[in-house]
Amino acid sequence: MTTDNDILFKNHLALAQELGITIYFCFPGHAWEKGSIENTNRWIRRYIPKSSDISRYSKRFIKNLEEKINRRIMKTLNYYRPEELLKQYRKRKQRLRAVEKLNI
8 A cells, every 4th residue: 555644644554464465655745656645635625625624524424425435436446446346355355264264
């Protein structure tokens, strides 16, 4: 996973271990290193303008926006939707756990 240097990722080591992934950080000011993030931020800004007080938006509104983002077909995902790939990943992970239980 590639992300910016946001404070939200201060616990990135624990997150990487929990998800079983490697997390990379972009250099500050190098927006081209995180094209997907910038594209998604631009997409979000259609609904939530920059510098908005996020607390003024309902949890339902944010949840609907999240679902809308995850239903987008994305070229970077070989024209899959993020939600489709997440479902596939979870199924694979579940099958691996079942196989591990059988091998114990």
